[in-house]
Structures are given as C-alpha cells and as structure tokens.
Amino acid sequence: LKLQWKSRGFPPGPIPLPIVGGVCIFCHWSNLQLAKIYGNICTLWLGHKPMVVLYGFKAVKDGLTVNSEDVSGRLQTYMFNKFSRGRGILVSNGLIWKHQRRFGIATLRKLGMGNKGMERGIQTEAYHLVKFFKDKDGEAVDPSFPIVHAVSNVICAVVFGHRFSLQDETFRQLIEAYNCVVAFGNSYTYYIYEIFQWSLACFPGPLQKLESRCDFVRSFVRQEIKKHREKGTIDEPEDFIDFYLDQIEKAKNVPDSTYDEENMVQSVFDLFLGGSETTATTLRWALLYMVAYPDIQEKVQKELDVVLGSSHQICYEDRKKLPYTNAVVHEIIRFSSIILITIPREVVKDTTVLGYHLPKGTVVMANIDSTLFDPEYWETPHQFNPGHFLDKDGNFVTREAFLAFSAGHRVCLGEVLAKMELFIIFCSLLQIFKFTLPEGVKEVNMDIIFGSTMKPHPYKLCANLR
Numbered sequence: 468l469k470l471q472w473k474s475r476g477f478p479p480g481p482i483p484l485p486i487v488g489g490v491c492i493f494c495h496w497s498n499l500q501l502a503k504i505y506g507n508i509c510t511l512w513l514g515h516k517p518m519v520v521l522y523g524f525k526a527v528k529d530g531l532t533v534n535s536e537d538v539s540g541r542l543q544t545y546m547f548n549k550f551s552r553g554r555g556i557l558v559s560n561g562l563i564w565k566h567q568r569r570f571g572i573a574t575l576r577k578l579g580m581g582n583k584g585m586e587r588g589i590q591t592e593a594y595h596l597v598k599f600f601k602d603k604d605g606e607a608v609d610p611s612f613p614i615v616h617a618v619s620n621v622i623c624a625v626v627f628g629h630r631f632s633l634q635d636e637t638f639r640q641l642i643e644a645y646n647c648v649v650a651f652g653n654s655y656t657y658y659i660y661e662i663f664q665w666s667l668a669c670f671p672g673p674l675q676k677l678e679s680r681c682d683f684v685r686s687f688v689r690q691e692i693k694k695h696r697e698k699g700t701i702d703e704p705e706d707f708i709d710f711y712l713d714q715i716e717k718a719k720n721v722p723d724s725t726y727d728e729e730n731m732v733q734s735v736f737d738l739f740l741g742g743s744e745t746t747a748t749t750l751r752w753a754l755l756y757m758v759a760y761p762d763i764q765e766k767v768q769k770e771l772d773v774v775l776g777s778s779h780q781i782c783y784e785d786r787k788k789l790p791y792t793n794a795v796v797h798e799i800i801r802f803s804s805i806i807l808i809t810i811p812r813e814v815v816k817d818t819t820v821l822g823y824h825l826p827k828g829t830v831v832m833a834n835i836d837s838t839l840f841d842p843e844y845w846e847t848p849h850q851f852n853p854g855h856f857l858d859k860d861g862n863f864v865t866r867e868a869f870l871a872f873s874a875g876h877r878v879c880l881g882e883v884l885a886k887m888e889l890f891i892i893f894c895s896l897l898q899i900f901k902f903t904l905p906e907g908v909k910e911v912n913m914d915i916i917f918g919s920t921m922k923p924h925p926y927k928l929c930a931n932l933r
C-alpha cells in the first residue's frame with residue numbers, strides 16, 4: 468500500500484479510510500504512530516481529499532516555510548463557510564485574506580503591539596486581576612473566569628477602545644457566546660456536521676444555537692461600529708474600528724477593495740476568537756504549573772524581587788532584565804502546547820513540499836505539538852524545564868523549534884500581543900502573590916481536556932499575599 472501511494476505522487480500513508488482518517492488527523496497519538504511507520508510527512512484521506520500531515524520540527528518548519536505562499540490557503544469546510552462566509556482573517560482565502568490580514572497586522576502595530584501603546588491596556592487588566600485575587604483574601608478560587616475576562620478586555624481595548632467591568636451583563640454574554648462557539652468547535656457534533664452534512668437537517672439544534680450565539684457577537688460588534696460612526700470625524704484613530712472605518716473611506720474608489728463592514732465585523736470576531744481563548748488557556752496553565760512546581764515559582768519571585776522590587780509596575784521591556792522569568796514564560800507556552808495541529812491549510816497552487824509534488828487543493832496539517840516536544844531539539848521535552856530557554860550563563864535564548872505560533876504566511880498574527888500579555892500578567896501576579904494548592908488538596912491534575920485548544924481541568928488555587 469505504501470507503494471501504491473508513492474506511485475500516485477503523494478507521501479506514503481495508510482489505507483484510505485475516510486472517517487478513521489479524519490479522526491486520526493486530530494489525534495496526536497495516531498500522528499505519532501503514523502510518523503513512526505511512514506515518516507515525518509504522510510498522507511491521510513478524508514473523502515476524496517488527500518490530507519498531508521507534517522510531523523516533527525524539521526518537516527513542519529520546511530513544509531510551512533519553503534514554499535510558504537503555496538501552502539497558505541485555508542481549507543474551506545462546510546462549517547467554516549457557514550460560520551465566516553469567507554470573510555475576515557482566520558478562515559478566509561485569496562484577496563480577502565491578504566487584505567484583511569495585512570491590514571490587521573499593520574493596525575495592531577499602529578495601536579502599539581510590541582511597544583508602550585498596548586502596554587497600558589495590559590497593565591490595567593493585570594491590575595484588575597491582582598485586585599480580584601486580593602479581594603479573595605487567600606480563599607480557594609477557580610481563576611478561569613477572571614483570566615478570560617482580563618484577556619478579552621485586552622482585545623476590547625484594542626478593537627473597541629474601552630474595557631468592560633466584571634459585572635457588565637452584555638460583556639458576560641459576549642464571553643459566554645465565545646465559550647459556546649469554542650465548545651461547539653470541540654464537540655463531536657461539529658465533526659459529525661462536517662462529515663455528514665445531511666445530519667444538519669436531522670439535528671438542527673446545536674447549529675441553531677451556534678448561529679444565535681454568532682449573531683449575538685456580530686450584532687454586539689455592529690453596535691460598537693455604530694457608536695464609532697456617531698462619534699463623527701476624529702483627528703487620530705484610537706482603536707481597530709476607527710482605523711477600519713478610515714480604511715473603508717480611503718479605499719472606497721479602489722476597484723478590488725475588500726474593506727467593508729462585513730469584513731470588519733468578521734475580522735473583529737476573528738481577533739477575539741484567535742486571541743482570547745488561546746491566551747487565557749495559557750495563563751490558566753501558567754498558574755497551575757506554578758502551583759505544581761513551587762521551586763520554579765520561588766525562583767521567578769526571587770528574580771523579580773532582586774531586579775525590580777515589589778512596587779515596580781511591570782513593562783514588557785523588563786523581560787530583557789529577567790532572563791529566568793522570560794524563560795519560564797516561554798517554557799509555559801511550550802509545555803502547555805495548547806494547539807496540537809494548525810487549522811487545516813490548503814495548497815493554493817501545484818507545489819512541492821519536502822520533495823513531494825502536491826496538487827492544488829491538497830490539505831496540509833502541521834502538528835505543532837510535535838515540534839514543541841521534538842526529542843532532537845529539546846533536551847528534556849517531557850519535563851517542565853525553563854533551562855530550555857537559557858544558555859550556560861543563564862542568558863535567555865530563543866529556540867528554533869519553538870513553533871507554538873506556527874510558521875510561514877499564516878503564522879499567528881497576535882504572537883507579540885500574546886507574549887506581552889503573558890509576560891506582564893504573569894509577572895504582575897507573581898510579584899504580589901504566592902500561589903498554592905487549597906488546604907487538603909495534595910495532587911495537581913495536569914491532564915489535558917482535548918479540544919481546539921488543550922485546556923487544564925478546572926482547578927482551584929489560593930493566592931496568598933507575599
């Protein structure tokens with residue numbers, strides 16, 4: 468069978484079993500077994516579509532970057548289309564994707580991604596999170612909601628120009644709506660709908676619920692756009708919507724312009740979807756690891772105390788003076804490996820990937836997790852070891868196999884924002900609190916809940932003032 472596949476030009480792979488193939492691709496264990504048998508590039512079959520899986524740092528890196536533009540399409544699945552109608556950034560293609568992505572990156576930079584501009588908003592959220600834990604006065608608490616709240620508010624400040632209080636009912640509904648969208652993406656129903664489209668007619672309930680939640684988010688965004696329009700002309704754009712409205716105006720006579728209200732709404736939707744759940748989940752892992760590895764927590768606190776003192780307001784620039792803490796933040800991102808496999812890519816024109824000819828339309832999936840745990844590139848891949856990001860003199864070092872944000876033309880566009888948030892919020896919390904397990908709890912559950920992001924099981928911890 469290996470020969471049969473090779474003769475068709477695709478990388479080798481197992482017998483084409485449509486559903487099993489589809490399920491296999493999302494399962495890390497089966498990816499590992501496939502890599503052992505067929506090598507780091509292999510083919511699975513979903514219906515009539517060949518899907519090529521890249522496994523291990525070298526294959527993922529080369530596969531996504533050598534002919535990067537050729538593998539920059541997104542697979543247009545039935546549900547992706549229903550959900551985004553080809554608009555926005557996350558699952559769009561062609562000119563729409565190019566315009567929206569380029570504009571998105573440029574605007575995030577203008578709004579201060581990577582510099583002081585966005586720092587203020589993140590510090591504000593860190594302050595509110597610290598206040599939340601202070602008010603709990605060491606009582607055992609599940610940190611999930613306040614963390615999601617803080618991270619979502621960072622995006623709100625960027626796109627809408629303001630934050631919401633923890634008590635704001637509409638904001639709660641917005642977060643709930645996103646939770647519902649994410650939960651749907653993690654459910655069996657989602658896969659059943661994708662594979663057997665006829666099932667939509669038999670069990671329309673979950674889809675109707677999803678659509679009503681998506682409609683809620685879109686009408687929320689439209690309300691915000693309306694408020695921005697009512698503000699009238701302003702000298703300097705202050706947030707993503709201001710910049711976008713400006714762009715619609717500038718491009719209104721450009722023949723192939725894709726800047727319109729529908730793409731603006733979907734781009735905002737995508738920034739929330741891409742930016743909230745991911746960063747919040749990583750922060751939840753961060754606190755869990757600190758409880759699980761108290762010696763590492765103590766070392767971070769010692770570095771913060773010696774270098775900055777207890778009253779210093781954390782800035783992103785501080786990472787340069789805090790090599791150990793910076794290494795811990797990177798190791799949190801590596802070890803939590805929240806995204807197993809990239810959102811499916813599609814080859815946009817006939818191309819070559821690792822020596823194999825792949826025709827237009829071939830699906831490509833990169834196993835990100837396999838790069839973050841590749842034994843050839845990490846000394847102790849299955850250990851939480853900040854030393855992975857330190858040289859022998861204790862200086863921070865970046866690592867080429869650190870592909871948590873993927874690579875190539877579709878690399879995460881919020882990478883810098885995510886790193887700023889994780890660093891500032893993590894340091895602000897550890898500067899003030901010692902995190903411990905609640906009394907009587909002896910074990911930390913480090914098992915993952917499998918889904919579109921790999922989450923920890925719900926847990927409680929105590930934030931004790933240091």
Ligand code: HEM
Nearest residue numbers: 556557741742745746749809810872873877879880881885
């Ligand atoms: C720890 C946090 C984060 C992780 C681990 C992460 C990881 C990823 C990964 C692996 C991809 C897929 C890239 C591919 O297809 O190859 C992605 C895409 C994306 N991310 Fe992130 N991300 C994070 C935070 C953020 C933030 C804060 C934002 C928003 C500002 C964001 C916005 C996006 C968008 C819009 C895309 C789609 C890009 C495209 O299709 O062109 N992400 N991210």
